[in-house]
Amino acid sequence: MNAVSPLDALRSAFQHWSGQAPDTVVRAPGRVNLVGEHTDYNDGFCLPVAIDRWTWVALRLRTDSTVRVRALDLGLPDDCFALDAPLQPLPQPHWANYVRGVLHAIQSRGHALRGMDIAITGNVPQGAGLSSSASLEVALAEGVRRSHALPLSGHDLARIGQQAEHEFAGCRCGIMDQLCSALGEAGSALLLDTRSLAVQAFPMPAELAVVVIESRIQRGLVESAYNDRRRECEEATRALGLPSLREAQMADLTRLDGTLLRRARHVVTDSARAMQLATLLASGDLVAIGRLLREAHASQRDDFEISRPEMDALVTLCNDAIGPEGGARMTGGGFGGCVVALLPHARVPALQAALNAGYRAPNGEPAVLHRCQPTAGAGLA
Template sequence: MTTYSREEQLVNRLETAFVEGFGYSPSHLIQAPGRVNLIGEHTDYNDGFVLPCAIDYQTMVAASRRDDQCVRVMALDYQGEINTFDLSQPLVFDKDCLWVNYIRGVIDCLQSRGCKLGGIDIAVSGNVPQGAGLSSSAALEVVIGQTFNAMFDLSLTQQEIALIGQQAENQFVGCNCGIMDQLISAEGEAGHALLIDCRSLETKAVSLPPELSVVIINSNKKRGLVGSEYNTRRQQCEAAAQAFGVKALRDVDITRFQAQAEQLDEVVARRAKHIITESARTLRAAEALEQGDLATLGQLMADSHQSMRDDFEITVPEIDTLVDIVKAAIGERGGVRMTGGGFGGCVVALVPAELVDAVQRAVEAQYENATGLQASIYVCQPMAGAGVLKSVLLQQDVLNAQ
């Protein structure tokens, strides 16, 4: 019996659906990965540092160009629903088909930049768990940008594709997200995390020890308040930066914070403390990871979680319980913390491969008894960012060149 990888299963599913839905074979297969942030939470919109990695769960597109201005998009993850629109007409937000707005938004941003596009048939599907905080929306935006870039020879850089994805989510979809999710999906490197300076967008690949697994555990706690509380946290951070007279909290170090914290509202001060210490922790964590210093890395991840719990106040009891269970299973041989926007969602753990089974057993034995919920566990490896998997046109060009 043939065993297919996650990627192969997705490829087979997409190619079959494309042929059945559109009546011919796709010319291109293109992918963009989801991501998990190892450390650096809510620092992105404060111009700070983050340390995410792309994970081997992907959003994938099968596509072929058309000879008109029509775009047909088939969403396999929404019962094969097809949304059709005309590029010669203004693209507007579709209130009746919410998923297509991420795609329309990217195309709208490309056209507003003067990119010359044409009609296209697209089938899209993914195995990035939706609603878990692993950035399925950014993967969708990036894979669409990557698709048009490849098929219409737009010569966009990976960073430009990421910025277009962020612009689409900010301005078309209406979510005021930072750049991290799109940038790691576009620029990820296999076997590495990416230290991102969210002000300059400079990146540095940070090697993960090959014996480490990235374990993501979804608490399956329904994420409440995340939208309204996200905006509140952002406003509090902006208020703190204004009080310090700086562009963003990136520009305040811990010494200055401690000297002037009493001048801030008490809640605003705690929010600022998290951001200032979290950016510093992220830089130190990148160094520890490069050096294979798992004890230091584990302590930094623990400090990050405590800061999110006590100063930024974005964890929930279910998440705290998961962190405690995993920490007890790995000791000082790795790290664990909440990841994502907060108020539910996932924890991320960096775990030696030989301890992965012990972590899974501990979660299965203890978490449901403590919370009444069952966790979902994903064991991942850092993978490369978005790119073309298959191009019939490129293959034909190679044959012609020979």
């Protein structure tokens, strides 16, 4: 008997809950960042891939100003509020703040919204560093854009999601996650210039597998030191007298020391690695790709100090199993979450075997390996 697809389950659940079928159903992908971590809020470069793990949003317009929201995967009470009263975030943490934040951000741009019934489901692992929150924000913004026929671009959707994070979720994130979810291209990584918001697609080599390994070590950007790292980068920028770390050269960093030196050095070198990896993808030099990924993890561990011993051990295990052609590093904001690996398809079984034999999370759970396909950004489901 065939399993019901998430999309069919969403449509059925919406019909049962709302009493009517949705008039708009959209989806937006999660993402994995290949290289360029914590560079986006420093106006630097990063190289993410939109992956075939999704958030789906079903929506139906109402005749009043009421918004009802159901998160099908959480088993928590619905959120219900009115659009003709000021939107405020709920006490932290609360999943509905992402929805409230997106609608507030759209309204703040001068767009009048009608009431809506909204149901949400997804298969982007939560708390794993694959941008489940950005996927939700962009999917919801896409659904509102289509249902209200709003003149919003993909870049607008990304900015709306980022504003929701800042003002309602309490995370001063950059814009990489939302841009990748909104503008992803099938079969390609995206080189993002987070100052100009220019996006350039670089096709992934056919022989290269994109693998994401869930460590089962949960992380949360708001609760972690993410905001502290952003503050330290801002302090380093002020100490250098520059508009952002985008303008910093390695020679400039001799004017820093201690923590600020390490933070700035990571940002400068990882931004450069993002551009280097984009070029290496075209060349197909798997040994150079692997070396760069290993350097990126060492920078996260030693200079930006966002890893932890369990993640370092997992990355080492992965690199040993992969060998010289390809490599692995921790991906995402840090302190747990996932490892991203680029390796020949033929090496994936060996990697899986090494994980089965050699890794358990602190709670005893095994790692989960996902083969991911670079996919398109937000759109109709």
